[in-house]
Amino acid sequence: MTDPLLALRPWEAPEVASWGRLAAHAVDRRAGALSLDGDWRFRLLPVPDAPVGGAWSSAYVPGAWTMQSAGAGDLPQYTNVRMPFPDVPPGSPAANPTGVYERELDIPADWSGRRIVLQVGAAESVLLVHVDGRPVGISKDSHLAAEFDLTNVVRAGERSVLRLTVVKWSDASHIEDQDHWWHAGITRSVLLYATDPLHLADVTVRAGYDGGLRVDCRVRDARGALPSGWYVSADLAGQLLSQDAEFDRLNAEDERVSDFLGEARIQATVPEVRTWNAETPELYDLTVRLHHPDGTAADTSRHRIGFRDVEIAGRDLLVNGERVFIRGVNRHDFHPLTGRTVTSDDMRADLVLLKRFGFNAIRTSHYPCDPALYDLADELGFYVVDEADIESHDHAHEIADDPRYLNAFVDRVSRMVLRDKNHPSVIVWSLGNESDYGANHDAAAGWVRRHDPTRPIQYEGAAKLDWAATDDASDIACPMYAPIEDCVAHALSGRQTRPLIQCEYSHAMGNSNGTLADHWAAIESTPGLQGGFIWEFWDHGILQRVSDGRPAGRAGAGLYDNGVTAPGHRWAYGGDFGETIHDGAFVADGVVFPDRTPKPALYEHREIAAPVRIECYRHEGIVLGNHQHFRGLDWLSGTWELSLADGRTLTAPAELPHLRPGETAAVPLPFAVPCDGGETWLTLRVTTAEDLPWAPRGTEVCVPQVRLRGPSVSWNVPVEGAVRVDDEGLLLHPLLTAGPTLSLWRAPTDNDELGGTAPRWRTWGLDALVRKAVSVRRDDGRVTVDAEYAGTVGVVRHRQVLTPVEGGILIAEEAELPEEFDDVARVGSVFETVGGLDLLEWFGRGPWESYPDRSAGAPVGHHALPVDELFTPYLRPQESGGRHGVRRFTLSAPDATGLEVELDEPRQISVTRFRAEDLTAATHHDQLAPRPGCVVHVDAAHRGLGTASCGPDTSASYLVSPGVHRWSWTLRVH
Ligand code: GAL
Numbered sequence: 001m002t003d004p005l006l007a008l009r010p011w012e013a014p015e016v017a018s019w020g021r022l023a024a025h026a027v028d029r030r031a032g033a034l035s036l037d038g039d040w041r042f043r044l045l046p047v048p049d050a051p052v053g054g055a056w057s058s059a060y061v062p063g064a065w066t067m068q069s070a071g072a073g074d075l076p077q078y079t080n081v082r083m084p085f086p087d088v089p090p091g092s093p094a095a096n097p098t099g100v101y102e103r104e105l106d107i108p109a110d111w112s113g114r115r116i117v118l119q120v121g122a123a124e125s126v127l128l129v130h131v132d133g134r135p136v137g138i139s140k141d142s143h144l145a146a147e148f149d150l151t152n153v154v155r156a157g158e159r160s161v162l163r164l165t166v167v168k169w170s171d172a173s174h175i176e177d178q179d180h181w182w183h184a185g186i187t188r189s190v191l192l193y194a195t196d197p198l199h200l201a202d203v204t205v206r207a208g209y210d211g212g213l214r215v216d217c218r219v220r221d222a223r224g225a226l227p228s229g230w231y232v233s234a235d236l237a238g239q240l241l242s243q244d245a246e247f248d249r250l251n252a253e254d255e256r257v258s259d260f261l262g263e264a265r266i267q268a269t270v271p272e273v274r275t276w277n278a279e280t281p282e283l284y285d286l287t288v289r290l291h292h293p294d295g296t297a298a299d300t301s302r303h304r305i306g307f308r309d310v311e312i313a314g315r316d317l318l319v320n321g322e323r324v325f326i327r328g329v330n331r332h333d334f335h336p337l338t339g340r341t342v343t344s345d346d347m348r349a350d351l352v353l354l355k356r357f358g359f360n361a362i363r364t365s366h367y368p369c370d371p372a373l374y375d376l377a378d379e380l381g382f383y384v385v386d387e388a389d390i391e392s393h394d395h396a397h398e399i400a401d402d403p404r405y406l407n408a409f410v411d412r413v414s415r416m417v418l419r420d421k422n423h424p425s426v427i428v429w430s431l432g433n434e435s436d437y438g439a440n441h442d443a444a445a446g447w448v449r450r451h452d453p454t455r456p457i458q459y460e461g462a463a464k465l466d467w468a469a470t471d472d473a474s475d476i477a478c479p480m481y482a483p484i485e486d487c488v489a490h491a492l493s494g495r496q497t498r499p500l501i502q503c504e505y506s507h508a509m510g511n512s513n514g515t516l517a518d519h520w521a522a523i524e525s526t527p528g529l530q531g532g533f534i535w536e537f538w539d540h541g542i543l544q545r546v547s548d549g550r551p552a553g554r555a556g557a558g559l560y561d562n563g564v565t566a567p568g569h570r571w572a573y574g575g576d577f578g579e580t581i582h583d584g585a586f587v588a589d590g591v592v593f594p595d596r597t598p599k600p601a602l603y604e605h606r607e608i609a610a611p612v613r614i615e616c617y618r619h620e621g622i623v624l625g626n627h628q629h630f631r632g633l634d635w636l637s638g639t640w641e642l643s644l645a646d647g648r649t650l651t652a653p654a655e656l657p658h659l660r661p662g663e664t665a666a667v668p669l670p671f672a673v674p675c676d677g678g679e680t681w682l683t684l685r686v687t688t689a690e691d692l693p694w695a696p697r698g699t700e701v702c703v704p705q706v707r708l709r710g711p712s713v714s715w716n717v718p719v720e721g722a723v724r725v726d727d728e729g730l731l732l733h734p735l736l737t738a739g740p741t742l743s744l745w746r747a748p749t750d751n752d753e754l755g756g757t758a759p760r761w762r763t764w765g766l767d768a769l770v771r772k773a774v775s776v777r778r779d780d781g782r783v784t785v786d787a788e789y790a791g792t793v794g795v796v797r798h799r800q801v802l803t804p805v806e807g808g809i810l811i812a813e814e815a816e817l818p819e820e821f822d823d824v825a826r827v828g829s830v831f832e833t834v835g836g837l838d839l840l841e842w843f844g845r846g847p848w849e850s851y852p853d854r855s856a857g858a859p860v861g862h863h864a865l866p867v868d869e870l871f872t873p874y875l876r877p878q879e880s881g882g883r884h885g886v887r888r889f890t891l892s893a894p895d896a897t898g899l900e901v902e903l904d905e906p907r908q909i910s911v912t913r914f915r916a917e918d919l920t921a922a923t924h925h926d927q928l929a930p931r932p933g934c935v936v937h938v939d940a941a942h943r944g945l946g947t948a949s950c951g952p953d954t955s956a957s958y959l960v961s962p963g964v965h966r967w968s969w970t971l972r973v974h
């Protein structure tokens with residue numbers, strides 16, 4: 001007999017969002033639940049209705065089979081917009097991998113008479129449930145749990161066989177076309193729990209800033225009619241609260257009340273409530289109990305609640321009445337070993353890291369996360385934009401108004417709201433991502449507005465048509481990648497009707513996030529602008545064994561560190577699993593590496609988000625300001641640091657003043673500033689003063705600084721002697737293996753490549769300039785070398801004057817770029833050193849990587865790092881390792897001998913083991929062989945990074961212009 005679930009062919013029926021599935025409700029972890037996680041019997045079928053014959057293999061639950069050996073023939077595939085198959089909605093391909101998972105269910109004997117519920121945390125993309133061969137239910141939505149009532153299909157004390165069939169491709173794939181890897185499997189935990197037949201079907205908590213608390217309970221009895229006399233009670237932090245008599249009376253008069261649906265309310269006001277916000281996330285334990293008529297507890301539901309308000313007033317989004325800045329990031333549930341499956345510890349590590357780098361908000365791009373994320377956001381303090389699992393990117397226009405998908409839209413949005421409504425962290429509901437805008441969105445928005453009037457809704461696809469509209473499905477204008485100028489212009493236009501908070505901005509692909517500080521300067525100074533969410537948290541590189549091209553899977557634990565993989569492994573991106581349709585490294589666009597190592601851009605963000613800042617330096621002292629919204633500075637402590645160009649660093653403890661949010665105060669300078677030290681910078685190193693849930697005491701929070709004294713003029717004294725150059729005019733020097741030549745090329749960043757700049761550079765021939773010495777003139781000891789560097793369309797004239805000076809050689813350079821070269825990567829010198837000079841010490845911005853448009857977070861000071869640690873291993877090799885604003889550096893061997901370079905003014909430098917052409921040629925790091933010596937760049941000018949892989953390029957002020965560039969530097973041996 002054909003199985004009725006298969007006969008329905010639910011994978012090609014968008015109208016069928018579920019069958020036999022229980023209504024969604026707030027998450028509450030019930031005591032006594034049985035975990036069904038572990039190894040299950042598994043078979044991978046080529047099509048959903050293939051016979052399930054032959055031998056079983058085994059698969060681990062929760063997990064994607066695409067990441068496990070059981071899924072041998074079906075590997076991860078990455079596409080951004082386009083669907084991985086040609087079938088149009090609601091169709092799916094004939095070849096449709098289907099996983100059959102089976103295991104025994106031993107129902108505890110003491111569950112007799114109880115209501116038994118199966119919960120499947122997430123299955124991708126269609127789930128069919130059978131028990132002992134009997135059809136139980138169907139569910140779609142790969143990122144929400146599905147529950148099924150098994151009371152009548154299993155028996156207490158007996159064994160049954162549970163089969164979960166997961167169909168990979170379906171009508172639902174067309175609305176799960178998010179920009180990340182395609183996987184399949186049961187990706188979140190499976191469990192079984194039992195309740196009394198009389199149970200709490202749902203609990204809705206509303207807790208306000210004023211201490212007002214309302215708990216609405218929905219009560220059901222699985223046997224049918226409710227027994228008369230049931231009641232609810234609650235315990236809030238040890239305080240007993242009872243059912244609201246007024247509500248009962250009103251309800252009793254209400255003709256809608258039936259004998260099978262019970263509604264009860266508990267109301268209270270908490271005096272002197274400690275309110276919740278992302279800075280001080282105060283939570284209260286709430287336990288709700290449903291009682292049998294005799295008073296015994298039938299059901300218990302536990303929550304951690306927070307008292308807070310969220311509202312939109314005019315063009316401001318207010319939390320507890322405050323216009324808070326949204327320092328957000330977009331986050332996927334991602335893991336380099338499992339693909340999608342994340343543990344609570346994984347998520348805690350994500351959120352802890354985000355807290356340490358100044359983030360206060362998360363958009364759950366682009367689907368509801370694992371439920372534990374919201375508990376953590378409540379606890380650690382994040383504002384969450386909770387996004388429904390809807391993205392129809394490739395066929396957005398066709399689907400937004402397709403009535404066959406109407407149910408799916410409302411289903412996905414409403415089930416998310418029902419699940420997550422009690423979290424104080426959730427402040428906004430999002431209807432999904434990149435799905436055009438149609439009636440299906442309005443239907444979903446209508447459901448939310450009635451069900452949860454306490455939170456705003458956002459949807460980029462609606463608001464983008466007109467940021468100033470007032471009649472679409474979005475309460476917030478939430479564009480993606482809008483140029484700073486457009487945002488400012490809108491805020492100043494007088495037309496703004498609603499908050500402007502970018503749902504995505506500052507695309508973090510590769511070496512990126514240029515102009516982040518410019519964004520925030522605009523946001524903080526323009527009423528109407530409130531922040532945004534960086535795209536994105538993760539670089540989705542999957543740990544891959546190079547030998548057989550398979551995901552390393554869970555066996556890969558420990559085979560990576562600090563962003564770098566163990567030999568024989570690499571971070572795979574699109575195309576690395578043999579896919580023919582893929583979008584390459586576009587999946588690697590996060591602020592952390594696949595192992596959560598922070599990229600340097602995070603330090604930029606940390607500084608921009610600094611809670612305490614140096615406003616200015618006046619003669620009477622340093623003015624400090626509190627830039628938080630809700631708390632003082634007492635959780636912080638500080639140390640003053642004075643960095644002098646002559647090499648000295650002085651420190652002194654800092655006394656942080658008592659400042660309320662928004663206040664400033666002058667504090668006395670802790671040092672008498674030495675007059676003889678040259679350029680002088682004052683830094684306030686701010687750390688946590690006590691252990692916090694996200695940072696031990698002493699964790700650095702920010703390093704604001706101010707320049708107290710400008711540079712003093714230094715003189716190079718010409719001396720007798722001769723500079724040695726070869727016939728081509730290249731400097732001969734005992735510590736250099738290649739004398740300095742002109743460099744206009746950098747290994748294109750993802751922004752350079754995808755933004756179209758690098759392709760232009762190639763058409764000019766900048767990747768292979770041909771150097772021709774024109775003349776080498778000697779005049780006393782000094783040598784003047786004129787050379788030409790020919791591209792395919794223009795010639796750069798370059799002059800180097802090498803003069804012997806006290807202790808070394810002064811190299812004065814001049815390059816004249818033709819008008820055609822109107823936007824190049826860099827103009828500067830490149831040279832290579834002998835091996836063994838493995839330590840870089842410098843006075844300039846650091847210690848982490850910085851670039852002209854991403855340097856606000858790298859304080860000027862004396863820094864030192866081994867050369868091997870200077871380089872940032874972005875997944876696709878590209879320009880990296882730069883240091884901005886460098887005045888002087890030394891490269892030393894362990895015996896402290898080496899070379900020293902002094903620059904005429906603060907400049908961009910880099911010291912790595914790779915030539916720009918090495919990096920340009922490689923697609924992955926396992927193809928790169930570090931050179932024994934150093935490749936050193938000293939740039940007169942270096943182009944900003946921008947974010948043009950998706951969004952605006954850098955601003956004009958960070959471009960390298962044509963015309964004459966001059967720079968000079970002194971090379972000494974020490
Ligand atoms: C956005 C999209 C994201 C991601 C990003 C580019 O348009 O919403 O999902 O694709 O661009 O990385």
Ligand code: MG
Nearest residue numbers: 080179393434
């Ligand atoms: Mg998309």
